[in-house]
Amino acid sequence: MRPALAPHLQRGAINVSANRKPRMDLRTIVFAALAIALTWLVVCHSLAAYLAVVAPQSALWINPGQPEALANLADRSLDASQFSPQRSADNAEQTLGIRRKLSDATEDNPHISSSYSRPFSEAFSALDQNRSIDLHTVSGWAEGSFYEQPLNARAARILGQLADISKDDSDAWKFMQTAARLSLHEPAANYWMMRKSLEAKDYEATLHYADILLRTEPRLGEYVVPVIAYVAADPASINVLKRVLIADPPWRAGFLAALPSNVADARLPLELLMALRASAAPPTAAELKPYLEFLVGHKLYDLAYYTWLQFLPPEELHHAGLLFNSKFEVLPSGMPFDWVISSGSGVTIDVVPRPDNESEHALRIDFEYGRVDYRGVTQLVMLTPGTYSFQGKYEGQFVGPRGLKWRIVCAGNETMPLGESVMMTGTGSTWRDVGFKFTVPSTNCRAQYIRLDLDARMASEQLVAGSMFFGDLRLSRSPTQSIDASRAD
Numbered sequence: 262m263r264p265a266l267a268p269h270l271q272r273g274a275i276n277v278s279a280n281r282k283p284r285m286d287l288r289t290i291v292f293a294a295l296a297i298a299l300t301w302l303v304v305c306h307s308l309a310a311y312l313a314v315v316a317p318q319s320a321l322w323i324n325p326g327q328p329e330a331l332a333n334l335a336d337r338s339l340d341a342s343q344f345s346p347q348r349s350a351d352n353a354e355q356t357l358g359i360r361r362k363l364s365d366a367t368e369d370n371p372h373i374s375s376s377y378s379r380p381f382s383e384a385f386s387a388l389d390q391n392r393s394i395d396l397h398t399v400s401g402w403a404e405g406s407f408y409e410q411p412l413n414a415r416a417a418r419i420l421g422q423l424a425d426i427s428k429d430d431s432d433a434w435k436f437m438q439t440a441a442r443l444s445l446h447e448p449a450a451n452y453w454m455m456r457k458s459l460e461a462k463d464y465e466a467t468l469h470y471a472d473i474l475l476r477t478e479p480r481l482g483e484y485v486v487p488v489i490a491y492v493a494a495d496p497a498s499i500n501v502l503k504r505v506l507i508a509d510p511p512w513r514a515g516f517l518a519a520l521p522s523n524v525a526d527a528r529l530p531l532e533l534l535m536a537l538r539a540s541a542a543p544p545t546a547a548e549l550k551p552y553l554e555f556l557v558g559h560k561l562y563d564l565a566y567y568t569w570l571q572f573l574p575p576e577e578l579h580h581a582g583l584l585f586n587s588k589f590e591v592l593p594s595g596m597p598f599d600w601v602i603s604s605g606s607g608v609t610i611d612v613v614p615r616p617d618n619e620s621e622h623a624l625r626i627d628f629e630y631g632r633v634d635y636r637g638v639t640q641l642v643m644l645t646p647g648t649y650s651f652q653g654k655y656e657g658q659f660v661g662p663r664g665l666k667w668r669i670v671c672a673g674n675e676t677m678p679l680g681e682s683v684m685m686t687g688t689g690s691t692w693r694d695v696g697f698k699f700t701v702p703s704t705n706c707r708a709q710y711i712r713l714d715l716d717a718r719m720a721s722e723q724l725v726a727g728s729m730f731f732g733d734l735r736l737s738r739s740p741t742q743s744i745d746a747s748r749a750d
Contacts, residue, residue, distance in 0.1 A: 371677060379458040414444035441470065448478050452485075464498035468505050475512035481562060482515055489516065490523035493533065506533060509542035517544070518551035527561055531568055544572065546594055557597050557641065562671060562708040566643050569598045581648070584642060584711065584736035588624040600624075607633035615732060616656075617692070623732035624713075628659070630726035635715040641672065642711055642736070646703040651680070651711070652696035653734040659687035661725030663716045669699055671706035679709065684716055687729050698739065711736070 405436025421436030432455065440450035455470035467488065474485050492498045494624065506513055520530050530552050537544050549572055556565035573581065580586050585599055589612045593600035602610045609627040614620075624638065651667060659665070664684035701709065713731065717723045 266477045293743060377743060409624055412443055414440045414447050414450070417443060418447050418450040421453065441473075445477050446474050451477075452481075455485070459491065462498075464492050464495075464501045468501060469490060472505065472510055472512075475516070476510070479512060479515070480511070482519060486516055487523050490520055493520070493529055494526070495679060499532070503533060503536040506537060507540040507542065514545070514548045517548045521552055521555040526596045527556060527559070527564060531564070531571075532577070534568070535571065538572065541744055548598070549605060553597050557708075558674075560707070562641075562672065564644060566598060566708075569596060582736075583644065583738070584734060585640065587734040587736070588732060589624055598643075599640065601639050603636035603638075605634035605636040607631060610637045610638060616690070616730065621732065623730045625730050627663075627728045627730065628661075628725045630660075632720065632723045633715075635717075635723070638709045638713040639713075642709050643707070644701045644709055644738075646701050646706075648698060648739040650696065650737050650739055651682070651735070652694065652699050652737075653731060654692045655685050655687075655695055655729060655731045656690055656692045657687035657727060657729035658689075659685075659725065659729055661686075661722070661726040661727070663718070663722045663725075665729065666714050666716045667695065667697070668712045670710050670712065671702075672708040672710055674705065675710065679706075685729070687727055692694055 288622070303306045417436045418440035421433050421440060423434060424430075424432035433453075437450045437457075439451045440447045441454050449468045455467055455474065456465035458464075458470060471485050471489050489502065493661050506516075517530065517533070520533075521527060524530070534544050534549065534552065549568075553565050553569055556562070556568065570578075570581065577586075577591055580590060586593065589600075592612055594601055595601055604610045607629045611625050612622055612731055613625045615623045628637075630636075651669065653667065655665075665681040666684055666687040668678045669680050670677065678699075679701060680697045682695045682697045685695060715723070715725070717725075
């Protein structure tokens with residue numbers, strides 16, 4: 262039986278193998294076809310995605326609905342590709358298309374400084390120069406991109422621009438608002454919304470979009486700050502701005518530094534600073550200093566001095582007088598009415614304990630041997646007309662053809678000193694007195710600078726070396742001149 266069955270079984274095996282072979286070949290063909298199709302789809306979509314940036318027309322030949330290619334074609338046709346977040350903010354002027362006026366009302370507003378009125382009044386382009394393009398085709402590209410990707414913020418912004426060109430305010434608002442909601446990195450949409458919100462006197466929304474722009478595109482501040490300044494200048498909206506600043510946004514310091522140049526009333530920044538003083542995030546020295554320097558630079562000395570006193574810490578008020586911090590009890594803040602130290606190359610200036618009494622402090626100046634670039638130590642003071650006396654002490658070792666001098670000059674006319682000390686050089690460790698008298702004139706000298714200068718008249722006289730200490734400074738008014746000076750007032 263076994264020999265008889267063996268051939269039968271063998272033939273059956275052969276028949277089964279023969280029957281299976283065609284089925285295996287068909288499956289292989291199907292899988293191969295699917296693999297080729299998938300590979301083609303992957304290649305097409307990847308290649309189309311790449312070409313969407315470098316050659317959008319070619320991308321559409323491969324994939325007619327490629328949304329990025331459609332958006333790029335529309336964007337480039339509008340010459341608005343500079344709005345892309347990938348573009349450098351170095352092109353800020355192009356980014357905002359400085360071509361169209363904002364509105365007659367804001368352009369003529371007296372609260373906006375004339376030096377900044379142009380960026381504010383022309384801060385968004387209507388793309389009038391693009392009216393010759395095929396708007397229907399561009400609109401088709403943008404609509405196709407938005408249809409393929411409903412969350413495409415750039416496509417929404419392009420549709421908003423097209424509606425803006427066509428004076429369709431309703432659609433422009435709808436698409437620009439959509440773009441702004443979809444992405445914080447669409448500066449054109451956010452700027453458009455900020456501008457329209459300002460025109461509608463919706464100051465909450467205006468500051469909302471301004472906040473977005475300053476957080477995402479800080480270099481656009483020169484176009485946004487004038488808008489915020491306009492809000493600040495309106496008594497009906499300044500409280501809205503105060504609430505925003507009290508929250509301490511990251512752009513606050515930059516805004517406060519730029520604000521004085523964008524308003525007509527120099528007291529407006531002080532109102533904001535005073536509101537911040539009582540908040541949980543009071544103004545820092547870095548936020549206060551630019552405003553004081555602006556006031557001093559514009560010769561608004563009284564307002565600057567008043568502002569400085571308002572923000573002086575209570576524990577330092579007793580150091581205020583004709584000369585602030587005269588014994589260097591606290592580290593100089595660099596504010597105009599405190600000591601301003603500018604070391605320069607080859608010179609180190611610091612406040613240190615006095616070598617003879619560590620409980621007191623002195624100003625120490627170290628000169629490296631060779632030619633130095635000494636830039637001085639100064640303090641702005643506010644002296645009324647009259648005769649005064651300046652006194653101090655110094656000691657140290659100093660080698661050089663010329664020495665140091667204390668001087669006082671009128672702010673704004675620093676070439677002619679009102680008075681100066683003898684030249685100070687160091688030859689030992691004994692403290693010596695130095696002083697001089699001077700008279701403040703009744704005109705053209707509202708503020709004065711106390712200076713410690715290196716009395717070098719030429720480059721060769723800057724070859725100095727050594728260390729000097731200065732301390733126990735005093736500035737007082739001469740009693741015998743009080744009556745005469747008051748008459749001069």
